[in-house]
Amino acid sequence: MPIPHETGATAVAGHPSGYPPVATLGVLPTGVTVEAAPVAVRAEGLVRAFGGRRAVNEVSLSLHEGDCLALFGPNGAGKTTLLRLLGGLLKATRGTAQLHGVPLPGPAETRRLVGLISHNSMLYPALTVRENVRFAAECQGVLEADQATTQVLGRLRVLDREQTPVRFLSRGLQQRVSIARALVHGPRLVLLDEPYTGLDEVGALAFTDALRELKAGGATLVLVTHNLVEGLSLATRAVIMRDGAFVYDERPSAVGFDLAAFQARYRSLVHEGIA
Amino acid sequence: MNTTAPATASHRPPAFFADAIRLARKDLLIEFRTRSAFLAATVFAVLAVVIFRFTWDPTAIPAFDLAPGVLWVIFTFSGLLGLNRSFGLEQAERAYDGLLASQMSRESIFAGKVLANLVFVAGVQALTLPAVALFFDLQVGSAWGVLIGIVLCASLGLAAVGTLFAAIAANTRLAELLLPMMTLPFFVPLVIPAAQTSAVILRGQPLDDALPWFKLLLAFDLVFVTACLAVFPFTIEE
Numbered sequence: 001m002p003i004p005h006e007t008g009a010t011a012v013a014g015h016p017s018g019y020p021p022v023a024t025l026g027v028l029p030t031g032v033t034v035e036a037a038p039v040a041v042r043a044e045g046l047v048r049a050f051g052g053r054r055a056v057n058e059v060s061l062s063l064h065e066g067d068c069l070a071l072f073g074p075n076g077a078g079k080t081t082l083l084r085l086l087g088g089l090l091k092a093t094r095g096t097a098q099l100h101g102v103p104l105p106g107p108a109e110t111r112r113l114v115g116l117i118s119h120n121s122m123l124y125p126a127l128t129v130r131e132n133v134r135f136a137a138e139c140q141g142v143l144e145a146d147q148a149t150t151q152v153l154g155r156l157r158v159l160d161r162e163q164t165p166v167r168f169l170s171r172g173l174q175q176r177v178s179i180a181r182a183l184v185h186g187p188r189l190v191l192l193d194e195p196y197t198g199l200d201e202v203g204a205l206a207f208t209d210a211l212r213e214l215k216a217g218g219a220t221l222v223l224v225t226h227n228l229v230e231g232l233s234l235a236t237r238a239v240i241m242r243d244g245a246f247v248y249d250e251r252p253s254a255v256g257f258d259l260a261a262f263q264a265r266y267r268s269l270v271h272e273g274i275a
Numbered sequence: 276m277n278t279t280a281p282a283t284a285s286h287r288p289p290a291f292f293a294d295a296i297r298l299a300r301k302d303l304l305i306e307f308r309t310r311s312a313f314l315a316a317t318v319f320a321v322l323a324v325v326i327f328r329f330t331w332d333p334t335a336i337p338a339f340d341l342a343p344g345v346l347w348v349i350f351t352f353s354g355l356l357g358l359n360r361s362f363g364l365e366q367a368e369r370a371y372d373g374l375l376a377s378q379m380s381r382e383s384i385f386a387g388k389v390l391a392n393l394v395f396v397a398g399v400q401a402l403t404l405p406a407v408a409l410f411f412d413l414q415v416g417s418a419w420g421v422l423i424g425i426v427l428c429a430s431l432g433l434a435a436v437g438t439l440f441a442a443i444a445a446n447t448r449l450a451e452l453l454l455p456m457m458t459l460p461f462f463v464p465l466v467i468p469a470a471q472t473s474a475v476i477l478r479g480q481p482l483d484d485a486l487p488w489f490k491l492l493l494a495f496d497l498v499f500v501t502a503c504l505a506v507f508p509f510t511i512e513e
Binding site for chain 2: 111112116126131135136141142182
């Protein structure tokens with residue numbers, strides 16, 4: 001079964017000194033494959049234990065700029081924990097992770113390179129859409145916070161609701177604002193934990209467009225999802241996690257990639273884990 | 276291998292005070308919009324003043340002996356209502372993750388929360404202090420400025436200790452129960468000198484008489500603010 005995967009994914013080999021916010025990212029020069037782009041994320045032997053249980057168990061990975069890693073797996077497989085480790089929100093029990101060569105959890109300047117999106121909106125219900133996104137921009141040190149806010153709200157098609165308090169928005173619109181909050185500072189590594197939850201078709205399309213734009217601009221994406229089609233449509237690499245470890249690793253852009261075979265493999269691995 | 280993250284021309288570096296003020300402004304804006312904690316604290320404070328007033332026998336205890344205790348009991352417990360909310364509003368939609376993932380330093384987050392809590396407590400105190408003076412017929416006279424200074428000094432320590440424990444308690448299921456249990460013992464070294472200093476002023480004694488207690492209050496302020504600032508980053512590690 002064919003899937004709308006990214007063919008011939010490209011990224012910039014060397015990026016300019018300033019990273020523009022998502023709304024200003026254009027299609028960057030082609031010709032450099034993702035594999036040839038600089039390494040953005042490198043993890044070696046990552047372990048994170050909670051008590052005696054290893055939520056992430058000896059995970060090693062290397063992601064280039066422009067890569068999109070789709071993480072699949074059953075509940076409790078360690079996907080979110082891995083995301084939090086890469087976002088610098090958790091310290092590894094053992095092993096190392098680096099973002100652009102800086103060990104994680106990194107200094108403040110490194111955290112600015114990360115955008116975090118989860119099924120929790122991370123918004124303040126009493127504040128308006130603009131106030132929420134602008135606050136996030138200011139927290140990340142964006143100099144033109146107002147301008148960046150306007151751009152990203154336009155990009156996610158919620159500019160018409162900018163003065164509405166978030167508590168009055170539907171779940172889908174809240175999710176779009178949450179995405180705007182995470183992208184307003186032009187992150188180089190975007191960590192997405194079930195980001196499509198609650199999005200309607202318009203929101204999902206706008207969001208996918210924004211992610212493609214980020215990817216084309218050389219940003220690295222790590223996407224946790226249970227939806228294989230959504231995940232694989234953007235992925236340059238698809239991984240199935242179980243019991244904290246990578247049990248299957250595939251490049252959807254490779255010739256001969258078969259979604260049906262991947263789905264079957266996914267089901268069998270997940271059911272093996274449950275059984 | 277790179278040793279630093281790529282520079283970003285359109286970003287400013289983290290700034291301790293600016294970040295703290297930004298966070299405090301956001302918290303206060305939310306409180307201004309919802310007014311839930313402020314209303315609860317104010318209602319509690321006014322009710323407490325009224326109850327203390329009508330159970331007080333002026334012929335048995337002079338007002339200036341009772342009032343300092345009343346003041347500090349009210350300040351302590353009304354402050355707890357605001358502290359509970361301080362991290363509660365970050366937890367509802369996990370907005371705290373967004374803060375921690377930002378370039379804002381952990382120390383700025385702490386300072387911002389303390390500042391917001393201090394303003395909150397000061398707002399409640401601004402209503403409570405005149406109410407106590409009125410109900411207990413206190414003749415503070417020209418010592419208002421000194422009394423307000425002492426109240427703010429003690430409140431800074433209370434806000435620092437309370438913010439630290441509110442951050443710890445926020446991740447637990449029993450945050451509202453745990454916070455007072457953890458915080459109140461640490462409030463004692465601040466509340467005793469604050470109440471004693473207030474008593475000296477309300478009795479109309481020379482300010483020099485309050486100096487030893489005031490020095491003790493300043494010392495605890497310094498210790499608590501510094502220690503809480505240093506410890507806070509460790510409380511948010513999972």
